[in-house]
Amino acid sequence: MTTRRTVVGGACASLVAPWLLPGFAQAAEASYPQRPIKLVVPNPPGGPSDIVARFLAESMRTPLGQPLIIDNRPGASGLIGTAAVANAPADGYAVLVTSRSNHIIAPLVQQGAQANPQRDLAPVGLALRAIGVMATPGKSPWRSMRDFLAQAKAQPGKLFYGSAGIGSTNHIAIEQLKSLAGIDLVHVPYKGSGPLITGLMAGEVQLALLDFSSAQSALQSGSIRALAHSASHRLPSMADVPTLAESGFPRFDPSFWIGLAVPRATPAPVIERLSKALDVALAETQMKARAQVNGWELVGGGPKALEATIRQDMDDFPALVQRLDLKS
Known part of the structure; x- marks a missing residue:
């Protein structure tokens, strides 16, 4: 006999949200994505992460079958955008364009950070490494890193290096170099990469780490000179400039990496789908051409x-940030 309780129970069961049922979740993962994907950039438009994101959005659209919409969320050294993705539903429709700056350094520097990327995010893949160039003024006497380091050791505390600001990637990287090389350089923080390059060209500082694409114009004009770079091999455009490994620093990697990450609980099949789409995008002829122009080493590989x-x-930076007392 059918009771009222049975009827009511059956009716209630039919009202259960379908996405809470295991079968529905598995089907949704298998058919992912079914709508546009938000690609969150935790930096303003026009910066390296934003440029890479726009190229990836264009190239990943075909393998995913859905558009990727750029969503710039700058602020708090990238932690506002990072937190936005960390707190988003773990369904693959919010993907973070992440880098060393917001993923590693900002959480170490900022007290009470809004996000903990190590805990809250799952990696999708490493898109690329943007080559870092150790540069000096064009009129300087140094022709190699060994030349510069020899003078730095002979004159401790007499040479200056510049950065894009306290706690920036190039600030931390040159402090790491100081530790590895046993030299004493004086830090001069600028307000961004543009003023840093201007200061280097003017000889206000004797050393700076610049990303390859930002340095190109000044390098070509001779206003600055490359002493070494972070690529794994010599570059056709700078065939006479050695790598940092050739200069005696095989473990020192000041490249500006960019990858993709999603909320930690995102299902593995969704991460795999995104990762494969990233690899397809990186293998495109057009993407390879862009990489050559901008000094990117495309990575991929899951x-x-x-x-x-x-x-x-995380092995290298926490102790260095603590030693420099970089807290904000």
Whole structure:
């Protein structure tokens, strides 16, 4: 006999949200994505992460079958955008364009940070490494890193290096170089990469770490000179400039990496789909051409490459940030 309780119970069961049922969740993962994906950039438009994001959005659209919409969320050294993705539903429709700046350094520097990327995010893949160039003024006497380091050791505390600001990637990187090389340089923080390059050209500082694309114009004009770079091999456009490994620093990697990450609880099939789409995008002829122009080393290879990069940075940077007392 059918009771009222049975009827009511059956009616209630039919009202259960379908996405709470295991079968529905598995089907949704298998058919992912079914709508546009938000690609969150935790930086303003026009910066390196934003440029890379726009190229990836264009190239990943075909393998995913859905558009990727750029959502710039700058602020708090990238932690506002990072927190927005960390707190988003773990369904693959919010993807973070992440970098060393917001993923590693900002959480170490900022007290009460809005997000903990190590805890809250899962890696999708390492898109690329933007080559870092150790540069000096064009009129300087140094022709190599060894030349510069020799004078720095002979004159401790007499040479200056510039950065894009306290706690910036190039600030932390040159402090790391100081520790590795046993030299004493005086830090001059600028307000961004543009003023830093201007100061280097004018000889206000004797050394700076610049990303390859930002340095190109000044390098070509001779206003600054490259002493070494972070690529794994010599570059056709700077064939006479050695790598940092050739200059005696095989473990020093000041490249500006960019990857993709999603909320930690995102299902593995969704992460795999995004990762494969990233690899397809990086293999495109057009993307390879862009990489050559901008000084990018395309990576890919799934989440493990980004995991390894994050692990290495977490081995290197916390102690250095603590020693420099970089807190905000």
